[in-house]
Each structure stands twice: as structure tokens, then as C-alpha cells.
Amino acid sequence: MTFMPAPPGIDSQAASTPSTEPFYRRHLVALVVFFAGMGFLAAPWPFETKAHAVMHGLCAQTPSHSFYFQGLVLPFDGRMTGIYGGVLSAFLILLALGRHRAAGLPSSGSLVILLLFVVAMAVDGFNSLLTDLQRWHPYQPSNELRLLTGWMAGVAIGTVVVMLVGMTFWRSPRVSQRVVSHWWLPILMVLPNHSHPTADRNGIAARLLPVFPSCSWRPR
Amino acid sequence: MIVFTTLVLVTILMLLNRENQIDRFVQVKPLAALSIVVAIAIILAIGGARFWLEAVTNAPALV
Numbered sequence: 001m002t003f004m005p006a007p008p009g010i011d012s013q014a015a016s017t018p019s020t021e022p023f024y025r026r027h028l029v030a031l032v033v034f035f036a037g038m039g040f041l042a043a044p045w046p047f048e049t050k051a052h053a054v055m056h057g058l059c060a061q062t063p064s065h066s067f068y069f070q071g072l073v074l075p076f077d078g079r080m081t082g083i084y085g086g087v088l089s090a091f092l093i094l095l096a097l098g099r100h101r102a103a104g105l106p107s108s109g110s111l112v113i114l115l116l117f118v119v120a121m122a123v124d125g126f127n128s129l130l131t132d133l134q135r136w137h138p139y140q141p142s143n144e145l146r147l148l149t150g151w152m153a154g155v156a157i158g159t160v161v162v163m164l165v166g167m168t169f170w171r172s173p174r175v176s177q178r179v180v181s182h183w184w185l186p187i188l189m190v191l192p193n194h195s196h197p198t199a200d201r202n203g204i205a206a207r208l209l210p211v212f213p214s215c216s217w218r219p220r
Numbered sequence: 221m222i223v224f225t226t227l228v229l230v231t232i233l234m235l236l237n238r239e240n241q242i243d244r245f246v247q248v249k250p251l252a253a254l255s256i257v258v259a260i261a262i263i264l265a266i267g268g269a270r271f272w273l274e275a276v277t278n279a280p281a282l283v
Contacts, residue, residue: 025250028249028252029249029256031253032253032257033256036257053266053267053271054263054267056266056267056270057263057264057265057266057267057268057269057270058263058266058267060282061282062282062283063282075249084223087222088222088223088229091222091226133250157223158223161226161227161230164230165226165230166222168230168233168234168239168240169230169233169239169240169242169248170240171241171243172240172241172242173240
């Protein structure tokens with residue numbers, strides 16, 4: 001009688017099939033998120049205080065740079081809302097396009113656009129700093145601009161993170177597939193910023209949109 | 221939290237020398253759960269450190 005050993009990985013695959021896994025393992029990520037969320041809600045302080053405390057290390061939380069909702073200052077200021085929104089937008093759009101397995105650098109055109117996005121936030125950040133220091137500044141800063149330029153930089157950061165995932169995770173990363181293949185794709189990822197309740201619909205993004213004739217969406 | 225979790229997950233994969241061994245997202249489920257916990261801990265630690273620094277240095281409140 002001959003014994004043929006199972007190929008490596010077979011046992012572990014069988015053990016990890018959804019039908020044999022216990023409930024807690026099958027929904028491990030959801031359970032961790034659920035308990036973290038419940039822990040946050042159960043903490044005995046007002047919601048606003050808790051939200052500000054949790055985000056205290058991630059954001060400067062300058063009241064004059066923040067948006068207000070029903071008289072309450074939001075825990076993230078305009079720029080951080082933009083940055084995290086931009087990262088999320090890049091994640092979702094690139095995931096929807098199946099680029100989460102792409103490990104190729106962005107195309108030269110999109111690379112230039114992404115770099116310009118980061119430069120735009122740097123310029124707006126320095127302008128804002130000069131204003132706070134009561135020095136000469138080229139233009140009056142606004143939370144809408146902070147949101148927009150933050151979103152642009154967030155798109156650049158999100159693209160890099162998706163590319164990092166593509167390079168790091170997969171057994172056979174798609175090196176030949178560019179994470180961002182067209183120059184206009186980063187700009188497409190900025191468009192969700194316009195649906196943000198605080199976005200400036202008469203601002204820079206609104207003026208840039210007509211540049212894209214294929215885009216049927218127009219600001220309201 | 222998604223951003224922090226992703227960065228922590230990538231870091232953990234590299235620290236464990238398990239990069240480029242994943243076929244499907246499901247395979248990183250346990251590590252993703254661990255990454256969420258670590259990410260929350262990092263976020264809270266940075267926030268706590270800022271509170272501590274503000275208390276120690278008597279930093280004025282931002283306006």
C-alpha cells in the first residue's frame with residue numbers, strides 16, 4: 001500500500017473552509033469591530049467628548065479649521081476630513097476597479113497629477129500657516145479649500161497604500177498592472193469630495209469639472 | 221481606522237515574513253482582526269500622548 005502525502009496547504013485550506021470554522025472565527029473581523037464600537041458607545045462620557053478624545057492624536061482639532069454640525073464642532077478638522085475621505089475614496093474606487101492586486105507604479109501622467117495633489121495641500125497648508133502667524137499670505141484660507149486639498153492629498157496617499165497592499169499581500173502580484181493607469185483617474189477620485197455636505201459647490205472643484213467632457217455629472 | 225488597520229496589517233505581514241503568500245482576503249482574517257486591535261491601540265496611544273504632553277507643557281487651547 002502506497003501512501004501519497006497531501007500537497008502542502010491542503011489541510012489548512014480544509015480547516016479554514018467556512019462550513020467547518022466556528023462562528024467566532026468566521027466573523028472575527030466583524031466581531032472585533034462590533035465590540036470596539038460597543039466599547040466606544042458604552043464609555044460613560046458624552047458622545048462629542050469621546051469622539052474628540054479618540055481623534056485627539058490623529059488631528060490638530062483646531063476649532064477655526066473645523067466644520068460644525070448643529071452647533072457642535074466635528075472631531076476632525078477640514079483638512080483631516082479631506083485626507084481620510086480621499087484615502088477612503090481611493091480605496092473604494094481602486095477596489096471597485098480591481099486594482100487591489102495591482103503592483104505596478106502609476107502611469108507617468110497620473111503620477112504627476114498625484115504629486116500635484118500633494119503639492120496643492122502643502123501650498124494651502126503653508127498659506128494657512130502664514131495666515132495663522134499673521135504674515136503675508138497669497139489668499140484667504142477656507143475650510144472648503146482645506147477639505148478639497150486634503151482630499152487631493154488623501155487620494156495620493158490612498159493610491160500609495162493600495163499599491164503597497166498589491167505589492168505585499170498577494171502570492172503573485174500583478175506587477176504589469178498599473179495601480180492607476182490613466183491621468184484622469186486621480187481626478188475622478190476627488191469627485192466624491194463634491195458630494196460632501198460641506199463642500200464648496202462654487203469653488204475650485206466646480207470650476208475644474210467641466211474640463212472632463214465625458215463626465216456627465218455636474219455640480220448642483 | 222481603515223487606513224491605520226491597512227498599514228498595521230501590511231507591517232505585521234512583513235514582520236512575520238508572510239508577504240506575497242496570500243491568495244484571497246479571507247486568508248488574512250485573523251491578522252486583520254489583530255491589526256484592528258493594534259490600530260485602535262496606536263490611535264489611543266497617540267491621543268493619550270498628546271493629552272499628556274498638553275498637560276505637562278500647559279499648552280494653550282487651540283482656537
